[in-house]
Each structure stands twice: as structure tokens, then as C-alpha cells.
Amino acid sequence: MSSSFDPNLLSDFARYYGFHYDRVDPRGLVQDVLIDMERGLRGQSSSLPMIPAYISPVSRVPSGKSVIALDAGGTNLRAALVRFDEQGKAAAEKTEKVPMPGTRGRVSEEQFFDQIAGLAAPLIENTPQVEGIGFTFSYPMEITEKADGILMAFSKEVDAPDVIGKSVGRGLQDALTRRKVKCPERIVLLNDTVATLLSGLAGIPAHGELRGQDRYDVPGGPVIGFILGTGINTAYPETRIPKIGFASETAPQIVVCETGNFAHRYMGTLDKEYDAATKNPGAYTLEKITSGAYLGPLTFHILKQAVQDGLLRFRRSAEFLSLPALQTKDLNAFMYAPLSGEDSIGSLFDSDEQDALASLVYLASIVTERAGLFSAAMVAAAAERTGWYNPFAPVRIAVEGTTYMIYKGMRTALESYLHAMAVAGKRRAYTIVPVEQASLFGAAVAAFSA
Numbered sequence: 377m378s379s380s381f382d383p384n385l386l387s388d389f390a391r392y393y394g395f396h397y398d399r400v401d402p403r404g405l406v407q408d409v410l411i412d413m414e415r416g417l418r419g420q421s422s423s424l425p426m427i428p429a430y431i432s433p434v435s436r437v438p439s440g441k442s443v444i445a446l447d448a449g450g451t452n453l454r455a456a457l458v459r460f461d462e463q464g465k466a467a468a469e470k471t472e473k474v475p476m477p478g479t480r481g482r483v484s485e486e487q488f489f490d491q492i493a494g495l496a497a498p499l500i501e502n503t504p505q506v507e508g509i510g511f512t513f514s515y516p517m518e519i520t521e522k523a524d525g526i527l528m529a530f531s532k533e534v535d536a537p538d539v540i541g542k543s544v545g546r547g548l549q550d551a552l553t554r555r556k557v558k559c560p561e562r563i564v565l566l567n568d569t570v571a572t573l574l575s576g577l578a579g580i581p582a583h584g585e586l587r588g589q590d591r592y593d594v595p596g597g598p599v600i601g602f603i604l605g606t607g608i609n610t611a612y613p614e615t616r617i618p619k620i621g622f623a624s625e626t627a628p629q630i631v632v633c634e635t636g637n638f639a640h641r642y643m644g645t646l647d648k649e650y651d652a653a654t655k656n657p658g659a660y661t662l663e664k665i666t667s668g669a670y671l672g673p674l675t676f677h678i679l680k681q682a683v684q685d686g687l688l689r690f691r692r693s694a695e696f697l698s699l700p701a702l703q704t705k706d707l708n709a710f711m712y713a714p715l716s717g718e719d720s721i722g723s724l725f726d727s728d729e730q731d732a733l734a735s736l737v738y739l740a741s742i743v744t745e746r747a748g749l750f751s752a753a754m755v756a757a758a759a760e761r762t763g764w765y766n767p768f769a770p771v772r773i774a775v776e777g778t779t780y781m782i783y784k785g786m787r788t789a790l791e792s793y794l795h796a797m798a799v800a801g802k803r804r805a806y807t808i809v810p811v812e813q814a815s816l817f818g819a820a821v822a823a824f825s826a
Contacts, residue, residue, distance in 0.1 A: 379689040381731040383738060389687050390742045394644020395665075395678060397746040402753065402793060403800055409638060409757035417631070419619030423639035428620055429570045429630040430523045431825045433599060433613055437464040437578055441507050443823035444499050444560070446492070447815040449514030449568065451479050451533055455495040457503055458820035466578045466817045470499060478536035485538035485547065493551035500557055508562030510819030512571040513544055523822075525565035564822040568776075569611040569632050571818025573601025575811045576774025578821050584770040584807040597769040597805070598628075598762045601818075602755050604786070605777030608667045610635045612758040635754045636663030650677045662754075666747040668779040672704030675743045682739055690732040692724040704783070711740060711784035741785055748789025751780075755790075756797035759804060770805035776814045 390396035409424075416426030439462045447454040456471040477483050477491040500506050515534075517525035524545035530536060539547070545563040552559040566574070582596025601611040613628035622629055637660050643651070650673070651657050651664055664670045680697055682688040690696075699720065710721045714737050717723050725733045759771045780787055791808060798804045811817075 378691070378729040378732045379687065379735055381734040381738070385687065386735055386738050387742070389682060389685070390739065393646045393678070393681065394642070395646060395746060396742060397749050399644075400642050400746070400749055402749060402797055405640070405642075405750070405753040406756050406760065406797055408641065409753055410760060412638060413633065413757060413761060416633075417614065417617050417619060423637050425634050425637070426614075426617070427632040427634060428519065428617055428622070429566060429611070429632055430519055430521050431564065431566060431570060431574075431630045431822055432627045433574060433577055433630060434821065434825050435595065437466075437821055437824060438507075439464065441824070442503055442505065443507050443820045444496055444503075444509045445816045445819040445823075446496060446509065446511040447514075447571075447819060448476060448492070448512065449815065450531075451476050453477065453492065453495060454816060455499060456816055456820075457499045458817065460578065460820075464578055466575075466820055468813065468816055471816075476534055478530070478534040478539075482535040482537075485536070485542060486551070488536045488539050489547040489551035490554070492548055493555055493557070496548070497552060497555050497557045500552070500560070506560050508560045508564065508823030509548070510564050510566065510822035511544065511548070512568055512815040512819040512822075513565055514568045514815070517544065517565060517567065519565065523564045523566075560823075562823055564819075564825065566819065566822045567632060568815055568818075569601050569603050569609040570630050571601070571822070572603055572774050572776045572811060572814040573599050573611045573613075573630060574818035574821035574825065575776075575814040576601065576772050576809070578817050579811050580772040580774060580807065580809050582772075583768060584772070584805070586768065590768075592768075594766070594768045597766060597771045598764050599772045599774055600755060600758045600762070602758075602773055602775045602780075603777045604667065604751055604775065604780040604790075606667060606669045606779075608636045608663050608751060608754070608777075608779075609633065610754050610758050612761060614761060633754070633758065636660045636667065638662040638754070640750070646678050646681055647674070650674050653677075662750060665743075666751050666779075668704045668777075668783065670704075671743065671747060671779070671783070672702045672707040675707055675740050676702035678743060679736060679739060682735075688732060688735050688739070690725055690729045692726075696721070696724050704779075707740065708783050711737065744783070744785045745789045748786055749793045751786075752790045752793035752797060755794055755808075759798065759806060765802060765804055767805050770807045773806060773808040774811045774814070775808060776811055781810060
């Protein structure tokens with residue numbers, strides 16, 4: 377009854393249905409991304425909108441300065457006083473966390489901003505000199521030329537409909553005025569990908585792993601922000617944005633790619649079937665093969681096809697097919713301990729069905745490998761847009777997201793493909809570093825950057 381483990385047959389199955397990573401030309405994929413990036417920068421039809429953040433990354437964070445960092449996303453709102461030391465390292469003080477306004481019942485526009493102001497006001501009042509406020513606001517916004525944000529929509533957790541269409545920075549400023557609190561002149565709105573980039577400025581050494589003093593005063597390499605968690609996105613410093621008439625070699629502006637929406641040309645049969653069953657078919661096709669929101673369900677769809685085709689056979693396969701869903705976190709837990717037989721997947725295999733179990737793990741790993749390849753291409757394309765090759769100061773890639781950090785096999789696959797892409801043709805020095813508290817520290821750097 378149990379299928380035998382045959383890597384060649386399993387790989388052929390993956391190629392037939394179009395999800396094997398060896399169908400993809402890595403260099404060609406990077407070129408595809410670069411073409412769409414250029415179109416987006418020009419305002420032409422593109423799956424990558426290339427959204428200007430109206431923030432220029434600072435080369436050095438001023439030491440000894442204090443800013444207020446706010447972070448709104450999901451169900452919580454955080455605030456902290458952030459100071460920078462002589463080396464530009466950030467330290468958060470007096471951190472407070474409260475429920476996000478509107479998550480415990482509907483609030484008006486005034487109530488929404490008053491609650492945010494109530495968290496920020498004590499930090500402002502008890503600090504002699506606050507240079508500005510950086511506000512990571514992880515909801516869809518249209519960023520203005522003054523680095524304010526016009527709210528486009530809330531997720532379902534926040535019930536504050538009157539705030540949609542309103543200026544977030546101005547709303548906070550007005551709320552602080554109502555409290556008779558002197559508001560800092562600079563309030564900068566940014567999304568989480570920009571925050572990740574800016575946290576890399578504060579957290580990743582300018583010269584990577586080089587040791588000792590720099591008597592040549594070599595500038596630090598550019599920073600790329602990359603998120604691979606529930607979703608996927610990339611931000612990088614751009615010197616030329618024709619659609620808004622921006623051009624500056626010395627003071628680039630951060631651009632958010634909206635990477636998850638990239639329309640790649642490698643959609644396989646099962647990818648298309650899965651995409652058609654999602655809430656937004658035809659959109660975010662890259663996100664649906666790379667990110668934590670989709671990897672589990674997509675892999676489940678592929679594994680069910682393997683069972684239906686008779687490639688994956690085990691006694692309780694009908695129970696596997698009848699599972700209501702397979703979430704990414706559950707698949708990940710299984711992939712770390714497939715032999716334990718303790719979870720909803722592993723428990724379906726008897727002790728004499730090791731080959732069938734191996735076949736399932738093998739197919740799931742192919743899906744992960746492809747996700748790593750596509751994710752690496754997004755980062756490599758952003759690095760190429762910087763045009764930076766200085767061997768003394770690598771391109772610094774700041775990464776955040778649980779899919780990158782903990783999803784079985786993802787980090788290894790992504791980093792191996794990224795290295796191959798970075799050294800193809802002309803070797804590019806780079807360093808890739810996970811960053812902590814990116815939303816808070818990135819918001820703090822943003823207060824100096826607009």
C-alpha cells in the first residue's frame with residue numbers, strides 16, 4: 377500500500393505540475409524583477425508599484441539625541457523613548473504597550489487619535505528635548521511628500537471607520553494640541569518595510585564584519601529592508617524616481633516595492649489552481665508561493681494532488697485528504713519533527729510507511745526551496761538597483777519575519793541563492809542580518825530621515 381521513496385519520480389511530478397525550482401532561471405528571474413521595477417519607477421504598467429516613502433536614509437544617526445518611536449500594527453500600539461549612542465546604536469526606554477485603538481469597540485476619529493496621543497504625551501512632557509516622532513503604521517497608507525500618511529484601510533481588528541481617508545500625522549498633532557502638549561515639528565509616517573530598512577541603519581555596522589579603525593573614512597554601504605513573514609516585501613534607497621521627478625545621487629529616497637504583487641512567469645498548474653481558490657485571485661502571486669500566509673495551504677494543495685495521482689500512497693491517505701486545512705505553522709512544526717508521529721500529519725503514517733513519509737517531506741521541501749529562490753531574487757534585484765560594489769562596505773540587508781527566521785529550510789535556501797546571485801558576473805559584497813525591534817528602532821531613525 378505504501379509508496380516507495382523515489383526522488384527522481386517526485387522531482388518529475390514537481391516539474392510536470394510546474395513548481396520545481398529548477399524550472400526557474402535565477403538570473404533571468406532577477407532581470408524580470410528589474411524590468412518591472414523600472415516600469416514601476418516610471419509610472420508605467422507594472423506589477424511592482426514602487427511606492428516612494430519620501431524618506432531619505434541618513435548616513436549617520438546623530439548621537440545623544442532622543443526621539444519618540446510609535447508602532448501601530450495588529451492589535452497593539454507601542455511607544456518608546458529612543459536614544460542613540462556615539463556608535464549610532466539605539467536603546468529604547470520607557471516602552472509602553474496598549475491595545476490598538478478600535479480593537480475593543482468602535483471609536484471615533486477624535487477618540488482614535490486621543491488614545492495615541494495619550495501614550496505619546498508623557499514621553500514628550502518628561503523629556504527635555506525631543507527631536508521628532510517616528511510612527512510605524514502598518515496599515516495601507518498613501519504617503520505624502522511631507523512623509524505623512526493618508527490611511528486607506530484598516531484590517532478587520534480595528535473598528536475606526538472615521539479615520540479612513542484622514543492624515544495620521546496631522547491627526548496625532550491635533551490630538552497633542554488638544555492636550556496642550558508641545559508637539560515636535562517632525563512627525564514621520566512609515567510602513568514596516570521602511571522601518572526594517574532604517575533599523576538596519578542603526579543596527580548593522582557600516583562596514584559589515586570588517587574590524588579595526590577606518591582611516592580612509594569609507595562611507596557605509598546602502599541598506600535594504602526585507603520582510604519575509606506573513607507577507608513579503610522589500611524597500612531600498614533609489615536615486616531616480618521619474619514618475620515623481622526625483623533624482624539625487626547623494627540623497628536617495630526609500631522606495632517600497634510591494635514585492636508580494638510581483639507577477640512572475642513561472643506559475644505552474646497547481647499554483648494557478650490554488651490562486652483561483654484564494655480571496656484575491658490573480659493578485660499577490662509571488663506572495664502566494666513565498667510567504668507564511670500561504671506556504672502551508674499551497675503545500676497542502678500540492679500534496680493532495682500527489683495523493684490523488686497515486687504518487688503518495690499510505691493507508692490513511694483518505695484522512696489526509698479530508699483535513700480541513702493545513703496552516704503554515706502546523707506544517708513547519710511537522711517538518712522539524714516528521715518522525716515523531718505526534719502531529720496531525722505524522723500521526724497518519726504507520727511505522728512501516730517511512731518511504732511515504734519521506735516522499736511527503738521531499739515534496740514539501742521542493743516548495744520551500746522554490747520560495748527561497750524567489751525571495752532571494754527580490755533581494756538581489758534591490759541590491760542591483762543600488763549599483764553598490766564597494767568591497768570595504770557591503771550592501772546591508774536587514775531582514776525581519778518569522779518565515780525567514782524559523783520556517784524549516786527557508787533561510788538556508790534563500791541565503792544560498794542570494795549568494796549565487798550576488799557573485800554572478802560582478803561580485804557584490806553584502807551582509808544579511810536579522811534585526812530586532814525593527815518597527816520601533818526604524819521609526820526612531822525615521823524621525824531624523826525625512
